[in-house]
Amino acid sequence: xxxxxxxxxxxxxxxxxxxxxxxxxxxxxxxxxxxxxxxxxxxxxxxxxxxxxxxxxxxxxxxxxxxxxxxxxxxxxxxxxxxxxxxxxxxxxxxxxxxxxxxxxxxxxxxxxxxxxxxxxxxxxxxxxxxxxxxxxxxxxxxxxxxxxxxxxxxxxxxxxxxxxxxxxxxxxxxxxxxxxxxxxxxxxxxxxxxxxxxxxxxxxxxxxxxxxxxxxxxxxxxxxxxxxxxxxxxxxxxxxxxxxxxxxxxxxxxxxxxxxxxxxxxxxxxxxxxxxxxxxxxxxxxxxxxxxxxxxxxxxxxxxxxxxxxxxxxxxxxxxxxxxxxxxxxxxxxxxxxxxxxxxxxxxxxxxxxxxxxxxxxxxxxxxxxxxxxxxxxxxxxxxxxxxxxx
Numbered sequence: 001x002x003x004x005x006x007x008x009x010x011x012x013x014x015x016x017x018x019x020x021x022x023x024x025x026x027x028x029x030x031x032x033x034x035x036x037x038x039x040x041x042x043x044x045x046x047x048x049x050x051x052x053x054x055x056x057x058x059x060x061x062x063x064x065x066x067x068x069x070x071x072x073x074x075x076x077x078x079x080x081x082x083x084x085x086x087x088x089x090x091x092x093x094x095x096x097x098x099x100x101x102x103x104x105x106x107x108x109x110x111x112x113x114x115x116x117x118x119x120x121x122x123x124x125x126x127x128x129x130x131x132x133x134x135x136x137x138x139x140x141x142x143x144x145x146x147x148x149x150x151x152x153x154x155x156x157x158x159x160x161x162x163x164x165x166x167x168x169x170x171x172x173x174x175x176x177x178x179x180x181x182x183x184x185x186x187x188x189x190x191x192x193x194x195x196x197x198x199x200x201x202x203x204x205x206x207x208x209x210x211x212x213x214x215x216x217x218x219x220x221x222x223x224x225x226x227x228x229x230x231x232x233x234x235x236x237x238x239x240x241x242x243x244x245x246x247x248x249x250x251x252x253x254x255x256x257x258x259x260x261x262x263x264x265x266x267x268x269x270x271x272x273x274x275x276x277x278x279x280x281x282x283x284x285x286x287x288x289x290x291x292x293x294x295x296x297x298x299x300x301x302x303x304x305x306x307x308x309x310x311x312x313x314x315x316x317x318x319x320x321x322x323x324x325x326x327x328x329x330x331x332x333x334x335x336x337x338x339x340x341x342x343x344x345x346x347x348x349x350x351x352x353x354x355x356x357x358x359x360x361x362x363x364x365x366x367x368x369x370x371x372x373x374x375x376x377x378x379x380x381x382x383x384x385x386x387x388x389x390x391x392x
Contacts (some may be wrong), residue, residue: 069382072169073178075148078119079161080193083212084111086159095160100219101212106205111212113196115154115162119177120189127182127227128220130243131173132192134234134266134362135199145363145381146172146233146263147191154193165193170365172231172261172381179385181392182227188220195232197239199326203271213239214246221256229259231384233362234320237265237313238329241274248305257308259391261384264316264328264361269295274329275302281330281341283317285355292317292355294330296337299349306348312387313351314380315341318358328358350387354379 083098092108094101097118101111113136133144136154143151148171156163167174173191176182197209217228228247230240244260247253267273275297286292294317303309313329320326330341331351343352356376360367364376 069378070175070385071178073171073174073176075169076119076167076174078117078165078167078191079163080115080117080153080157080165080191081161082112082159083114083116083216084108085161086112090159098216100215104208104212104215106208106212110196110201110205110209112159113194114209114212115157115192115194117165117167117191117193118188119167119173119191120187122185122188124186125188125220125222125225126186127188127229128217128225129173129176129182129187129189129229130192130217130231130240131190132195132232132236132239134232134236135197136194137198143363143366144171144233145365146231146236147193148172148174149191149193162193167191168365170381172384175381175385176229176388181389182229186224190220192232192236195236195239197235199235199266199268203273206271206273210239210242210246214243217243217247218250218253221253225256227257227259229261229388231261231263232265233263234266234358237262238267238274241265241267241311244309244311245274245302248303248309254307258310259388260309260311261388262311262313263380263384264318264358265313266320266326266358267295267297267329269325269329275299276329279337280327281317281332281337282339283315283353283355284340284342285353286317287355290318292319292327294328294341296332297329299331300346303348309348310391311349312384313349314354314361314383315351316354316356316358316361320358352379352383356380 081095083095083101084092085095087093092112131147133147133149136142143149148167149165153165154162177189197206230243232240240260241262244258247258267276269276269278276295279296280293281296283292294315315328315330317328331349332338333344341353354361356368360376361380364373364380368376
């Protein structure tokens with residue numbers, strides 16, 4: 001159980017209802033214009049667009065100390081392994097312990113980009129914690145406030161793994177690890193530095209990637225497992241929501257409580273991903289002169305089995321890259337989506353609207369202007385912790 005003082009701080013968060021072929025090469029020539037526009041946007045480094053506001057110069061990940069609602073954890077240095085690696089002759093091989101990904105049928109070239117660090121892997125596992133960064137598009141890495149990786153996390157990567165990946169102590173992963181809300185020494189903690197859950201992939205490739213993650217995660221479950229916590233931002237937020245769908249549909253897991261945190265989770269509305277469609281729910285707290293909003297989805301239909309299920313989406317809804325239509329999802333109550341969203345709580349699902357840009361939600365420690373960082377952290381990373389504390 002979380003300490004009482006931490007359970008009470010900060011004050012009550014605003015609440016709102018929020019509302020699948022063969023593999024494709026990592027460098028996509030089709031939709032090249034969109035892909036170029038996306039470089040640095042889903043990664044957390046968006047180019048200025050019509051919905052952006054002027055800001056102050058950015059600061060480095062470690063240059064600011066924040067007013068904390070929850071203590072920082074300790075930074076960790078980990079090895080991030082490819083789920084499919086290249087052997088000495090250049091051939092692809094399934095990495096030991098990650099065979100489920102290849103078995104799910106995505107191409108080896110697609111799976112080669114997926115890198116996962118098993119931070120804690122005890123034999124006794126009362127809880128499973130899984131965290132993922134957003135989509136990596138450019139040739140460089142990208143920072144994440146969820147996993148704690150820096151922008152150059154992949155500098156040491158070779159065809160097998162990435163050594164010396166540092167997870168910042170202020171991240172959601174390391175804060176939660178330090179808080180000890182899930183039992184120390186009995187919690188499996190994994191961090192996905194690159195999920196390669198590319199927004200532009202066709203539906204079948206995406207489904208095979210989801211299946212790989214789900215089957216691998218299920219292989220981590222033990223008879224004593226009672227809790228699973230999934231968290232992700234941007235495309236990672238969509239991934240954990242889709243994983244939650246599969247996990248909750250599995251009746252063999254009915255005795256396990258499932259918690260899911262999404263930070264401006266982005267699903268592709270033109271594919272109906274997570275039930276999204278072409279109706280925008282406008283952000284009620286969007287900055288003046290912007291058009292922030294999220295694609296509507298009927299989440300009650302997407303999650304028909306809701307026992308022991310708890311979902312939370314923090315959503316801003318800024319268009320991720322100008323004129324692409326790529327933005328977060330939002331649920332809604334009633335028969336039709338409202339034109340303007342409100343903060344609601346359905347018990348099993350919660351959503352809060354925030355004014356922050358997409359990249360600021362994904363990493364509130366580096367992206368907002370310096371003076372805004374404490375509030376951005378409070379309304380994103382710490383808001384997720386407050387929600388989780390209220391349920392544990």
